[in-house]
Amino acid sequence: MTPRTIHELTAAYTRGETTPSRVTEEYLARIAKLDDKVGAYLTVTAEQARAAARAADERYRQGRPLGPLDGAPVTLKDVFCTKGVRTTCGSRILEHFVPPYDATVTERLAKAGAVMLGKTNMDEFAMGSSTEHSALKVTRNPWDLARVPGGSSGGPAAAVAAGLAAGSFGTDTGGSIRQPAAFCGVVGLKPTYGRVSRYGLVAFASSLDHPGPFGADVLDTALLLGGIAGRDPLDATSIDAAVPDYAAELERGVQGLRLGVPDEYFTKGMDPEVESVVRAAIDVLKGLGATLERVSLPATPHALATYYVIAPAEASSNLARYDGVKYGLRVPGHDLIDMESKTRAAGFGAEVRRRIMLGTYVLSAGYYDAYYGQAQKVRTLVRRDFDAAFRRVDLLVAPTTPNVPFKHGEKTDPVQMYLNDVFTIPADMAGVPGVSVPCGFTKSGLPIGLQIIGRTLDESTMLRAARAYERATDWHMRRPNLG
């Protein structure tokens, strides 16, 4: 049987047991067979994948693979620009948009020899927590097809969970990698802001958008992060710091690490099953030699409201360019303003329109200081919370989400949907790295995620703890039954 993880696959390539082309065909066949059920893919790039796989075959034949991702079958959230391959962002307004250039992430993966299988579904412009806001497709949770995969990176998370890709890449603006990772039972990592280039990532909220990987296990996730991390001259906000070998120190364990358990991440309204499973997971880490400490992040309750000022403000600005003039959808009108209004009305879904209006409002003259200005101050407080906590502890451990995957159509009130991200938003606001690892299941068999948050640029320690937990448990070995 074909191994599930990238590190096993590449080991098999090296030993000559299988080839990138054979594995790619298996994945394409599996997508053809199962993706009607899951709905992860918006575009399958079979021919490009086959060509990339053939090139990888050749390199392995010559004994000169490009690195740990050579021949790895992966998929990208449809937010990363791919030259010549349509990039929809889950929106009608970009449904037929074919970028003339590659995102830095896309380019780095190609250079690393990864085989791109296609582009996966998402909430429109990454706004949402269930992928239900995609204008183009419904994506289902592989563990229970009646339920959502989380979002906004629901497609990439579901693809890895369902074995429709060995690894994938998404973006996390308010939790959009970690929450779907938790919902789909895979590993999802949001790196430090600036660790991975945003160039070519269709912007939602520039100061909050974090590209990052999904993996079937922690080692794969570390390898995938290593493939895309590092300074990019095309992104002025990318950090100029050496990229460590994330895989190298994974097995060092948690002995002596100080783990902070934030009070504010265990709230009254949360699902009791989630709480007990996550507490049990934290106890596993303690059993492995970590010390636990209660910490407080007092600004947490304000982070969500603040996020819904900053993110829509930036979104209203970033999305202004979609006017029907240059690319994407154009709905004819009797004059320019009519054309632009009709295009935007037809091209954007309800959630996107809501956030554009919200963002436009908070940036308006006379309201700026009360909303945007104030929100920036609270954001500083959120950052200080983390700074203070990390003076006492090495990592924070908490649930990724307060709840378990819900059913399609269950959350109709936008605010109920927003509350999904209450434990993930603070790390985006502070720019610190976070990872969600599978830590158990509900009695009904739905996955639950443990969130580990690290210091700025200290993904290594975070991954080390995640790996220690994974080694001690076998949750990540379970796979959904898709027939």
Place this chain on the structure above:
Amino acid sequence: MMANYDVVIGLEVHAQLTTRSKMFCGCATTFGAPPNTQTCPVCQGMPGTLPVINRRAIEYGVRTALAFECRVNAACRFARKHYYYPDMPKNFQISQYEEPLAEHGALEIDLADGHSRRIGIERLHLEEDVGKLVHEGTLETAQSSLVDFNRAGVPLMETVSKPELRSPEEAAAYLRAFRAVLVYLGVCDGNMEEGSLRCDANISLKPAGAAELGTKVEIKNMNSFRNVQRALEFEVKRQAEALDRGERIVQETRLWDADRGYTRSMRSKEFAHDYRYFPEPDLVPLKLDTTWIEQIRTALPELPRARRQRFVAAYGLPVYDATLLTQSRALADYYEKAVGVHNNPKALSNWVMTDLLREVDVDDEAAIAQLRIPPANLAQLVTFIDNGTISGKIAKDVFTEMLRSGDTCESIVRVKGWTQVADAGALAGMVATAIAANPRAVEDYRKGKTAAGKAIVGQVMKASGGRANPAMVTKLVEEALEKLTKR
């Protein structure tokens, strides 16, 4: 009527910087390239693209700020300015708002009465230019419009003066002095027709001596020095007449129509844009290294006013000459090169001011640089006059010929045989012939009409084809007539 009001004017000048690449991407900035050939995903505002600051543009901004004696802020930020217009790819412009590159400077301007004034400069900031719309047909009848993004993203420097200009003439003087500084610094080509330099004005009137400012009106679309002055003169008159009638001035933006010679309302305050500025999240705050700023300061070239003072002191030129000659860097350079070859500053100044500037505009740097008479040739022309090789009169013809052919003075004079005749023997013969042919003049002279001698001199000059040395001819004619009449 006008005497009842004080005029208050502030100018906003947008200057395109002459960097090779755009403000936030690597595209070229050459003017006049075929539409959309100097574009990339970044300056087309493609989804996912990000800006990267052009360091050279910052350097030009700092250079200008230092020349205007501004305080260069240790840290500045870019901000997004939002409005929808199809020539703007992202529907926001990356500009600067609360934290500009530099603030609190001044520009000294010279007034017609010989005095000078310091005009405060409020701020100087950098931003990106927008593209251009090409309408098929006229704006009113066009069925479609095309967008050219070649200009989108070209670095623009906006400099806002304090409302300290007191007349349209002062505004024009400010703009001229401003332009001269930019061109001296080499940061802008100063070409108003191609839009490299654009000017908007805020103008208001208040009762003479009143402390409180009147309602201001913004004037746009003035694309030459002359139009700035004309538009503001029109606006002073319009506002004064309205106030005379007891009307209130409406705060609005008005467009100058150069063909029709008036300003017309474009939008009033109620329809003013809310630009929804906020700090550009794709760029980190820009911190400027003080050592770098000092390097730029040290490398500043001599500026127009300093050069003018030096022209007066070093060359003994009248202030009028020095002002005109230093108005553009190219002209001043031209002049200094010529003086370097032949040290007759005043004569060269006269040639430059009266003859050369008939052929090229004082502000047309490119034309001055390409003149068919290089400075060394003009210097040679004056040398030939000064050493008596040619007459001043013939020199005008030589100049025309130099301009036409591009040849040197020496070669023209040689080929055409235009050397001055200063041989006393040859001239005496010509004088004798002229006197013999004009007995009437001799008679008049005898009767005391000394002017009659001038007619004879004219005859000799004419007969020599202008080549006769006029001083010698005059002397010879006088001597000959004296001799004749004494007899």
